[in-house]
Amino acid sequence: MTTVQTPPGVAQVQATGTSPKTVARTGLYALMGANVVAVTYFFAQSGFGTNALLLLGRVTGLYAALTMAFQFVLIARLPWFDRRLGMDRLTTWHRWTGFTLLWTLLAHAVFITLGLAQQSELSPVDQFVDLATTVEGVLRAIVALVLIIVIGGASARFARRRMAYETWHFIHFYAYVAVVLAFTHQVAVGSTFVSSPAATAYWWGLWAFALGSVVLGRFVLPLWRNLRHQLRVAAVVPEAHNVVSIYITGKDLDKIPAKAGQFFLWRFLTPDRWYKANPFSLSAAPDGRSLRLTAKALGEGSASLRGIRVGTRVFAEGPYGAFTSMHRTRPNTVLVAGGVGITPIRALLEEIRGHVVVLYRVSNPNDAVLMNEMRSLAHARGAVLHLLTGPSSAPTPRGPMLGPQSLVGMIPDIRDRDVFVCGPPAMTRAVLDSLRELEVPKQQVHAERFSMAG
CATH class of the missing domain: 3.40.50.80 (Nucleotide-binding domain of ferredoxin-NADP reductase (FNR) module)
Structure with missing residues (x-):
């Protein structure tokens, strides 16, 4: 009798009737939807007021804060989401959510300024200057908005194509500064933030979860894995005149949760390369003894790999990707x-x-x-x-x-x-x-x- 075995991935889908991507996508939608409900509830609890422009300003400000927190979850590189959705899909969602955030923040600033100008009978420009110079936290919010505008401009396709990855990445680090400034503004003047102890606890918890996700996925996990595995270059093998394979060894490589089809962000710790992170796929299925990447000389970073010396220390972030x-x-x-x-x-x-x-x-x-x-x-x-x-x-x-x-x-x-x-x-x-x-x-x-x- 012949027995036909169903591959594990196929068995999982057949057993549950739902693909891993659908499960993860539904989880993200449910997470966002639950937070929208919570923000709406706390907004209603704090009162609506009588000025329609101020009402719109408050609403756009609250959902901008929620969108900003969701932005950080999308690029936190949490393994559970990344294995099911892939960094490319999460990055695309992050990009479009970022443009939504930019327009929502601009709407918040405009509506608040116009609403207060309507009440005070000042011109919108005078009202804006008055807010920036007399109300605690507003100047910090303006700086945060300017940073978001700069980051949004750097993310536009025409700018991104003309910018080195390292420059683009450095500009995006200012998003953390913008978050801190925006949050202190929310704490200082956000009526919904202080409308009740539950609302205050919610907002603190939301930002702790969002920033904690980034710290865990972008910093703690990579540092812990690299300290544990002590990766080094074991061999550099030319495959063609412009293609090279690099073999990486280290400690306990069988404990790295990598699968065929995934990639790492590789940093080779030499004086001229330590700050460059290049995404290269594994070109062989992980066997617990070594990892192999194969790269073609398509740019300055990949072209210099042939000169990497055996024994060079390697810092690898990953594994990433849902191509498994x-x-x-x-x-x-x-x-x-x-x-x-x-x-x-x-x-x-x-x-x-x-x-x-x-x-x-x-x-x-x-x-x-x-x-x-x-x-x-x-x-x-x-x-x-x-x-x-x-x-x-x-x-x-x-x-x-x-x-x-x-x-x-x-x-x-x-x-x-x-x-x-x-x-x-x-x-x-x-x-x-x-x-x-x-x-x-x-x-x-x-x-x-x-x-x-x-």
Whole structure:
């Protein structure tokens, strides 16, 4: 008798009927919804007043404070949420929530100023100056608003593309200053904050949870893990003229909760690199003895990796990412890689059970990184490996190389498989469009942003 085993990730989904992403997303929505209800209750408890503009100012200020706290939870890198939703999705939500915060804060400032000007019969400009110079906490709030505006401007696409990651990251550290200033403003003049002991306890608890999440996820966990594991470079192996693999060893590596498909933010502690954190995926499934990353020389940071010396200390933040077998829903799988996006795909091929088809898209065969390993793994696992080469615009009998008809031609049962996609943005979009046209169920499609993968 032959027994067919269902992979763990598939068994979990089949048993609960709910994907890990849905569970985590529902948890975040419920958390936000419960806090909206609490803020609304305490606002109503404190009284509405008679001035409509002041009422709008108070409402926008309260929900701006709640939004700011939620912002911090989104980028706290809490492992439970990150493994289920992925840093790319959480970062996208953080970005759009940030723009919501900016407009809400501006509305708060405008409505409060206009409402008080209406009562005092001062001009809005004179009222604004009076608030800044005579009311405790208002000047601090203005400084916080200016910082949020600067951070929002730095996050706009046209600015982000022209800015080094380190500069962008440094500017974002001022968000912590803005939070402290905004909170002291809320304590000083927020009527809802002091409307009752319960309201005061709620706001203190909310900010303790939000900032505590950041301290835990961004500082305590990385420091604790690196002190425990003492990571060092064990070997630097050129894979091609512009590709290098780095092997990392340390203590108790079997205790690092990393899975194939995830990535770390790596800092190599040399005088010229310690302040640079580069996201690189694991290019081999973790085995408890070493970790391996493989990088292509796409920028200054990755280009200098070839010169890293054996024995160099490493500070790694992570593991991060939801591009793992945890999210599988079907017994069989398709893995689609483009360029150096092969690194998490190669790790997944090593770990995933069931029948696997791999599509590896490169411009020419010389760009196929880790190809010998992929062939050996595919042979050992009984997987099917397709190397797709040539210009993207090159015609094929079935249309575009990664178009719907080509995918069905190579994988007739693609609608009954999970599909993992990692590659350059244009390629990833093309594959996702094809899967949508083929009506592959959304919960079976798993995509990793190339910028976070390596």
